[in-house]
Amino acid sequence: MELCHAHQFRQATNAVAGPPELAFVDAVNNGVRRVPAWPIYFLGAGHIIWLVWLAATGGLGVEPISALEQVLGETGLKMLIVGLMITPLRQFAGINLIRVRRAIGLTAFLYITAHLTVWLVLDLQSFGRIWEDILKRPFITIGMVGFTLMIPLAVTSNNWFVRRLGPMWRRLHKLVYLIALLGSVHFVMLRKGLQIEPLMFLAVVLILLAARIRLRKRPGRVAPGQGRA
Amino acid sequence: MAHRWNNDLTAADVTPYKTFLNRRQIMAGMAGVGLGTIAGPLMAAEEELKPNTWEEITSYNNYYEFGTGKEDPAEYAHKLTIDPWSIKIDGMVDNPGDYSFGDIMAKMTVEERIYRFRCVEAWSMVIPWNGFELADLLELAGVQSGAKYVGFETLVRPSEMHGQKYPVLDWPYVEGLRLDEAMHPLTIMATGIYGKDIPKQNGAPMRLVVPWKYGFKSIKSIVRITLTDKEPPTSWNKANAREYGFYSNVNPTVSHPRWSQASERKIGGGLFAKRVPTLNFNGYEEDVAGLYDGMDLAEFF
Numbered sequence: 122m123e124l125c126h127a128h129q130f131r132q133a134t135n136a137v138a139g140p141p142e143l144a145f146v147d148a149v150n151n152g153v154r155r156v157p158a159w160p161i162y163f164l165g166a167g168h169i170i171w172l173v174w175l176a177a178t179g180g181l182g183v184e185p186i187s188a189l190e191q192v193l194g195e196t197g198l199k200m201l202i203v204g205l206m207i208t209p210l211r212q213f214a215g216i217n218l219i220r221v222r223r224a225i226g227l228t229a230f231l232y233i234t235a236h237l238t239v240w241l242v243l244d245l246q247s248f249g250r251i252w253e254d255i256l257k258r259p260f261i262t263i264g265m266v267g268f269t270l271m272i273p274l275a276v277t278s279n280n281w282f283v284r285r286l287g288p289m290w291r292r293l294h295k296l297v298y299l300i301a302l303l304g305s306v307h308f309v310m311l312r313k314g315l316q317i318e319p320l321m322f323l324a325v326v327l328i329l330l331a332a333r334i335r336l337r338k339r340p341g342r343v344a345p346g347q348g349r350a
Numbered sequence: 351m352a353h354r355w356n357n358d359l360t361a362a363d364v365t366p367y368k369t370f371l372n373r374r375q376i377m378a379g380m381a382g383v384g385l386g387t388i389a390g391p392l393m394a395a396e397e398e399l400k401p402n403t404w405e406e407i408t409s410y411n412n413y414y415e416f417g418t419g420k421e422d423p424a425e426y427a428h429k430l431t432i433d434p435w436s437i438k439i440d441g442m443v444d445n446p447g448d449y450s451f452g453d454i455m456a457k458m459t460v461e462e463r464i465y466r467f468r469c470v471e472a473w474s475m476v477i478p479w480n481g482f483e484l485a486d487l488l489e490l491a492g493v494q495s496g497a498k499y500v501g502f503e504t505l506v507r508p509s510e511m512h513g514q515k516y517p518v519l520d521w522p523y524v525e526g527l528r529l530d531e532a533m534h535p536l537t538i539m540a541t542g543i544y545g546k547d548i549p550k551q552n553g554a555p556m557r558l559v560v561p562w563k564y565g566f567k568s569i570k571s572i573v574r575i576t577l578t579d580k581e582p583p584t585s586w587n588k589a590n591a592r593e594y595g596f597y598s599n600v601n602p603t604v605s606h607p608r609w610s611q612a613s614e615r616k617i618g619g620g621l622f623a624k625r626v627p628t629l630n631f632n633g634y635e636e637d638v639a640g641l642y643d644g645m646d647l648a649e650f651f
Contacts, residue, residue, distance in 0.1 A: 176621050177620070177621045182410060182420065182421060183405070183406040183409055183410045183617050184420065184473060184615070184617055185620060185621045186621060187473075188420075189621070243621065246624065246625050247625075254609075254610070257605075258607070258608050258609060259608075260608055310608070311608070313418075313470075313586075314418075314518045314519055314586075314589050314590075315517070315518060315589075316418050316518055317418075317516055317518070318418070
């Protein structure tokens with residue numbers, strides 16, 4: 122269903138876009154169709170193991186705990202952003218990456234889980250301090266809410282749940298908008314002062330969310346009945 | 351003149367890096383045969399003030415003028431020109447004016463001070479500074495009787511300090527001390543580390559070091575010192591008054607709103623470094639607590 126609708130829409134876009142873009146979009150779509158999604162999981166997991174190894178052997182500098190925590194959290198947020206780009210890419214450029222979206226979302230979850238684990242086990246070191254930190258420090262509260270909301274999405278990401286939940290699945294997975302927002306706000310808040318980098322992440326997330334609001338207000342651009350995730 | 355405060359550690363206590371590693375291996379070995387639990391606490395106390403390595407001290411810095419990443423200062427600070435350098439001393443002093451770095455150094459007695467350094471971000475190091483007491487420099491300028499505070503200012507030169515192109519903080523970086531804090535023998539102007547000229551990422555050519563306060567009070571690359579009778583503005587307080595007070599004494603009982611200050615992580619412990627309890631006034635309570643008699647340190651944080 123999903124693929125079929127996207128294809129219809131791509132053709133509509135192509136009529137406006139013209140041949141050079143058409144060739145590019147087709148090449149990308151054909152390429153993506155041939156590549157399986159599963160290597161993404163292995164690349165993500167391998168990257169995390171590599172980062173831990175670097176941290177343990179001095180490759181992440183003299184303060185490896187914070188460095189590891191940061192790179193895992195930031196990569197998780199980047200993966201969430203890539204996941205949020207898939208629908209606008211399809212609707213504005215006709216590039217269809219929907220096949221890899223589940224793998225990207227789950228890999229984001231993997232990074233965030235690793236980020237949380239490093240914080241708990243290596244950084245905080247005391248389970249007694251966890252509740253105090255979660256309740257008393259708003260940026261941690263926000264991060265924890267974001268992570269908690271990811272759990273049901275990860276659990277229901279398989280085909281069985283997609284079929285079982287039907288239209289509910291789509292509604293449930295819109296939680297990712299809130300998750301990405303919480304993640305980027307968490308990033309802005311944890312830095313000292315108003316720093317450029319986390320604000321850029323927040324801006325990108327806001328733009329990607331805004332893209333969806335605009336789509337909704339112009340139903341004419343989208344074929345009737347077409348899914349908007 | 352100088353030597354008002356005596357180091358309980360001397361240059362001989364600066365452990366060579368290899369010996370330091372060997373000791374760690376010995377300890378690890380002892381832990382393996384079950385002796386770690388007996389010898390551990392005793393050796394931990396002895397090991398406590400072992401200075402960090404040159405590499406640790408010079409590769410992990412907060413110096414937002416060169417970027418907000420910890421590695422940014424080491425990467426970009428080389429662009430800074432520090433010669434010629436002069437410091438304007440003004441305000442309530444008898445001898446205001448521009449003092450060149452060379453002239454100051456000719457009149458000062460440089461000594462080594464091995465101090466704990468506690469960042470507000472809850473990490474810490476031990477650093478073998480070389481420097482002179484700020485009191486000596488203030489004496490040179492002639493502090494007038496009405497002066498109650500000392501304000502400090504860092505260089506502004508966006509062409510060489512690219513972080514100043516972004517409004518992360520309101521440049522120039524400014525800091526301040528009460529006059530009695532500034533005159534305290536623990537308070538130094540550092541010009542070296544490990545007997546070498548202080549690297550640019552650590553605040554060359556001259557920076558403040560106030561070991562009982564969070565690291566951001568120890569302002570780097572100073573170009574101006576002003577004696578006043580009013581509490582001078584300080585950069586982090588201006589940026590977020592709820593999180594950073596004027597005093598910013600190291601205090602394990604007063605949390606930063608976003609994290610606990612009760613413990614700290616010592617740089618150099620690797621991926622599995624244990625947190626250690628933070629000491630009141632960063633371990634200098636005996637020397638400085640008297641400065642704050644009768645003050646509510648939770649209010650004046």
